[in-house]
């Protein structure tokens with residue numbers, strides 16, 4: 001891999017071909033045009049709320065790193081302790097260092113960017129921040145920066161199936177071959193691993209003249225993916241049922257002749273999460289009578305776990321979920337923090353009639369003492385927990401079967417006019 005200070009690697013024609021000029025434009029914008037986030041012309045970069053814990057970590061970062069932060073969200077998921085995290089297009093490393101504090105001394109964070117000049121800034125503070133965030137390592141760091149392209153992760157030194165979490169903050173819009181990036185991410189994740197990322201999207205396809213405009217491209221607008229195209233692309237490579245976590249409209253104040261090229265387009269900064277769950281997800285969400293309960297065992301989410309815009313899980317409360325969601329919570333990196341169980345009655349409409357039995361079942365689950373030493377690395381609950389969940393499910397199954405028989409008898413009588 002050639003390292004490049006402000007122009008992209010010329011060995012890379014294979015994956016990008018004529019699109020090489022797009023890289024040059026992006027490299028020029030981020031190494032020469034912008035010297036800090038005050039130079040930006042839109043809110044596409046630098047929007048997004050940060051959770052309190054992340055703010056506290058940020059307050060310990062050097063100004064130079066914070067001023068050169070060009071992200072559009074806060075793509076840092078919970079449950080990072082001990083994890084291996086990869087940040088694609090890490091720039092000067094703000095998110096890498098937040099993750100460094102969160103993964104702790106047994107975790108590892110790799111930041112990858114194509115611009116050596118940005119990585120130089122990031123590396124300048126590596127020793128100092130290692131002492132601050134992981135003093136247990138006595139001067140060594142849990143962070144590594146790689147110069148390379150996110151379309152070619154193995155060449156850059158990232159092994160397949162090596163990451164628990166991949167993050168990325170306002171970068172994929174800048175790449176011409178987005179499908180290739182999603183494919184690379186999929187293969188880099190361990191099974192059950194998560195891609196959690198913020199980027200700019202549009203409500204329609206962007207015309208070529210806008211896509212080619214250097215200012216729109218650099219400001220992360222020209223290359224924004226149309227939301228429907230995004231869904232089609234990621235599903236075609238195996239990231240089925242992507243989950244939107246946040247979505248904010250982007251404001252911009254561009255020069256008139258540039259603004260006219262995107263006048264009818266609305267841009268959004270969205271954070272999505274997607275999981276590598278080979279063969280366990282469907283394109284469409286289906287109701288199979290699954291229920292899930294958050295155990296409240298994640299330090300950063302003591303009261304509620306928010307999976308996406310549709311699902312929030314208050315601690316200790318049973319929530320009806322579709323089959324995909326159940327499989328995410330049962331088999332992904334979040335499995336140790338959830339109980340999932342399938343109700344035995346599948347017929348739609350009857351679920352409501354079973355509320356009374358369901359309430360008893362929920363109470364039974366709630367009364368169980370919840371063990372907290374789950375085996376995180378294996379992405380599933382311990383054997384004891386499974387046996388307990390199965391026992392509860394069996395108890396419920398007996399109750400539900402009784403109710404089911406009763407309802408069927410009533411329905412049958414009704415149909416016969418009794």
Ligand SMILES: C[S@@+](CC[C@H](N)C(=O)[O-])C[C@H]1O[C@@H](n2cnc3c(N)ncnc32)[C@H](O)[C@@H]1O
Nearest residue numbers: 069070071089090091113114115149150169171
């Ligand atoms: C909008 S900035 C965001 C930087 C960083 N994520 C942050 O939040 O500050 C986009 C970054 O992506 C990098 N980048 C763009 N295309 C890339 C590619 N194909 N491979 C690796 N890095 C790339 C740029 O060099 C730049 O640092």
